[in-house]
Amino acid sequence: MTTMPSYEEYGNHDPVLPDPLDTTNAELPIDLETRLDLYRLQQEIRLFEKRAYDLFLRGLVKGTSHLSLGQEAIAAGFGAAMRPDDWTFATYRGHAHTLARGVPMTPVLAELLGRANGLLGGKGGSMHLTSVEHGVMGSYAIIGAHLCVANGAAWTAQYNETGQVAVAFFGDGTTNIGAFHEAVNFAKVWNLPTVFVCENNLYMEYTSIGHVSPVANPAADRAAAYGLDSIVVDGNDADAVYSVATTALDRARNGGGPSLIEAKTYRHGGHSRADPGKYRPEEEVAAWMDRDPIPMYHQRLLALGVDESRLSTIATETAAAVETATQEATDGPLPDLASIYTDVWADGGWQWRN
Amino acid sequence: MAELTYRDAVSRGIAQELANDPSVVFLGEDVAGAGGVFKATTGLLEAFGPKRVRDAPISEQAILGAAMGAAMTGLRPIAEIMFSDFLAVCWDIVANEIAKSRYMTAGQMSFPLVVRTANGGGSRFGAQHSQSVENWAMAVPGLKVVAPSTAVDTIGLLAAAVRDPDPVIFFEHKSCYPMKFDVPDHGGDIVDELGTAKVVREGTDVTIVALALMVHRALDAAERLAGEGISAEVIDVRSLVPLDTATILSSVAKTSRLYTVEENPRLCGWGAEIASIAAEEAFWDLDGPVVRITTPHVPLPAADSLEDATIPSADRIFETIAKSARN
Numbered sequence: 112m113t114t115m116p117s118y119e120e121y122g123n124h125d126p127v128l129p130d131p132l133d134t135t136n137a138e139l140p141i142d143l144e145t146r147l148d149l150y151r152l153q154q155e156i157r158l159f160e161k162r163a164y165d166l167f168l169r170g171l172v173k174g175t176s177h178l179s180l181g182q183e184a185i186a187a188g189f190g191a192a193m194r195p196d197d198w199t200f201a202t203y204r205g206h207a208h209t210l211a212r213g214v215p216m217t218p219v220l221a222e223l224l225g226r227a228n229g230l231l232g233g234k235g236g237s238m239h240l241t242s243v244e245h246g247v248m249g250s251y252a253i254i255g256a257h258l259c260v261a262n263g264a265a266w267t268a269q270y271n272e273t274g275q276v277a278v279a280f281f282g283d284g285t286t287n288i289g290a291f292h293e294a295v296n297f298a299k300v301w302n303l304p305t306v307f308v309c310e311n312n313l314y315m316e317y318t319s320i321g322h323v324s325p326v327a328n329p330a331a332d333r334a335a336a337y338g339l340d341s342i343v344v345d346g347n348d349a350d351a352v353y354s355v356a357t358t359a360l361d362r363a364r365n366g367g368g369p370s371l372i373e374a375k376t377y378r379h380g381g382h383s384r385a386d387p388g389k390y391r392p393e394e395e396v397a398a399w400m401d402r403d404p405i406p407m408y409h410q411r412l413l414a415l416g417v418d419e420s421r422l423s424t425i426a427t428e429t430a431a432a433v434e435t436a437t438q439e440a441t442d443g444p445l446p447d448l449a450s451i452y453t454d455v456w457a458d459g460g461w462q463w464r465n
Numbered sequence: 466m467a468e469l470t471y472r473d474a475v476s477r478g479i480a481q482e483l484a485n486d487p488s489v490v491f492l493g494e495d496v497a498g499a500g501g502v503f504k505a506t507t508g509l510l511e512a513f514g515p516k517r518v519r520d521a522p523i524s525e526q527a528i529l530g531a532a533m534g535a536a537m538t539g540l541r542p543i544a545e546i547m548f549s550d551f552l553a554v555c556w557d558i559v560a561n562e563i564a565k566s567r568y569m570t571a572g573q574m575s576f577p578l579v580v581r582t583a584n585g586g587g588s589r590f591g592a593q594h595s596q597s598v599e600n601w602a603m604a605v606p607g608l609k610v611v612a613p614s615t616a617v618d619t620i621g622l623l624a625a626a627v628r629d630p631d632p633v634i635f636f637e638h639k640s641c642y643p644m645k646f647d648v649p650d651h652g653g654d655i656v657d658e659l660g661t662a663k664v665v666r667e668g669t670d671v672t673i674v675a676l677a678l679m680v681h682r683a684l685d686a687a688e689r690l691a692g693e694g695i696s697a698e699v700i701d702v703r704s705l706v707p708l709d710t711a712t713i714l715s716s717v718a719k720t721s722r723l724y725t726v727e728e729n730p731r732l733c734g735w736g737a738e739i740a741s742i743a744a745e746e747a748f749w750d751l752d753g754p755v756v757r758i759t760t761p762h763v764p765l766p767a768a769d770s771l772e773d774a775t776i777p778s779a780d781r782i783f784e785t786i787a788k789s790a791r792n
Binding site for chain 2: 232251259264266454457464
């Protein structure tokens with residue numbers, strides 16, 4: 112006789128707590144300037160996302176918005192490790208990965224506000240941020256697809272022998288869609304320079320990932336099925352992420368093929384919009400808030416001998432940049448209605464008949 | 466003139482484009498070593514090597530995702546989806562990603578890629594390997610849609626599709642693969658133009674608009690209609706997007722009667738769009754209602770007797786037009 116699994120009351124699952132902090136990460140061979148870059152990137156993402164949330168609550172960011180508050184160390188770690196000509200493929204939760212490649216705040220924020228000075232002139236929105244000149248090859252709002260697309264960019268790099276790498280970021284929920292499995296298998300059998308980065312924040316939208324996955328590590332535990340190493344990293348420690356990223360990028364660049372990395376992290380907020388995330392056990396939320404990547408990294412830099420004044424200058428400069436971006440974005444004009452009919456085709460137009 | 470099958474025209478067209486441009490690459494299931502399940506890609510691996518002609522796993526999303534990512538970074542991929550029915554398992558990549566990403570990114574990206582696929586019935590393969598799904602593709606803004614009926618059009622339109630900067634869904638008809646056609650043997654490249662219909666038989670009494678296999682059946686019907694004293698003009702649409710409405714409407718202005726012959730099931734078939742355009746723009750030219758001759762709105766049955774009675778036949782085209790044109 113077969114039976115259904117026992118039903119656990121929604122939101123009352125056992126808390127999933129962070130692993131103890133690996134203090135040896137402070138000793139990783141990362142130079143101080145890179146560490147200061149990592150700190151600045153995390154601050155930029157944090158303050159930008161907080162502002163995006165404020166503007167959403169004020170009704171200025173329309174539609175939806177998926178924030179990376181609490182997950183900044185992953186985008187920052189990869190952003191600092193990637194070569195300028197490498198390619199990023201992000202999801203609808205992609206503000207962080209876009210900023211981490213050096214895309215300025217103003218066009219990103221203006222895009223969230225649907226303004227003409229937005230990164231995409233208001234035609235993409237929060238979930239489709241793209242800046243080809245920065246190697247940000249799109250943010251994809253239907254999970255799984257962009258892992259397949261990243262392989263195509265990696266194929267170009269392999270074909271032209273350029274040493275470029277395609278990096279695809281995605282959430283834990285993506286590991287249960289077919290495209291994930293197709294993409295990882297394809298990358299391995301074609302030996303493509305693709306790095307797959309699972310940001311496991313423990314929740315697929317509004318449901319515990321443990322409730323819908325039969326393995327504890329939804330990405331890393333599947334790696335063996337595709338002949339890949341099982342790699343789990345502390346996604347709240349920028350040094351750990353940077354180190355793992357550097358190894359995977361070098362491997363891909365040198366013909367060693369793809370990697371699948373699972374970065375453990377936690378969303379400080381809900382899935383999207385104004386979701387309060389009440390389906391998460393209080394003890395779990397509290398434990399992960401104590402592992403906020405930014406104060407931890409702040410302490411590490413102080414311990415490594417960085418002056419507090421240097422860090423507070425970074426924080427002050429970043430806050431000022433967010434204020435400027437807010438002003439420039441909210442001052443931005445609405446898009447010209449003529450843009451509805453542009454850029455369907457490469458000739459700039461939309462004609463489908465003569 | 467040399468004689469060439471439609472099947473061999475596919476491999477000749479791909480070979481022509483691989484030779485023409487080093488950024489052209491070709492991938493799909495069983496396309497390289499095996500030469501394709503319809504043997505339409507034989508010899509390409511041997512001629513161009515495994516770097517440019519590459520076998521993929523049974524992973525349609527991975528195949529089209531790879532084509533998309535390669536196109537946005539500078540290659541010009543040709544991807545094969547073995548049966549057009551299988552587009553349903555990778556429709557996210559086609560309809561949500563490839564079709565929309567240029568628009569969503571305000572023109573930052575280009576997708577010069579071709580998705581070749583075997584479309585249509587007549588092979589007794591049943592409802593999941595016989596569909597005509599060109600109207601699915603036509604319904605999505607951002608895709609160009611082509612369906613050749615002859616060998617020379619297959620080479621020329623495939624070349625035009627590969628050289629086009631936008632994504633093209635290229636529907637080959639399974640029942641056309643064994644057909645033989647005359648093809649120029651001048652030795653030069655054959656390159657056609659997307660968005661151009663072709664008048665394949667001139668006439669004065671009725672206009673028949675058809676696509677792919679249905680062009681041949683429409684031509685058979687036209688020959689028989691001539692015996693009844695009805696002069697039929699037959700137009701091969703060839704390209705659904707862009708759509709050459711000028712050629713169709715100028716024929717209607719001449720004949721005053723319009724018939725579409727469509728293999729796709731009836732609802733929202735491509736002929737409905739043409740009928741709608743004719744109703745809006747050629748109403749005063751028409752001497753009678755526009756008549757659509759289509760596969761009925763049912764899944765395709767497998768048995769030969771049933772399939773033959775489902776897809777429009779030359780008999781059905783002839784009888785429908787003969788009856789209605791006399792009124």
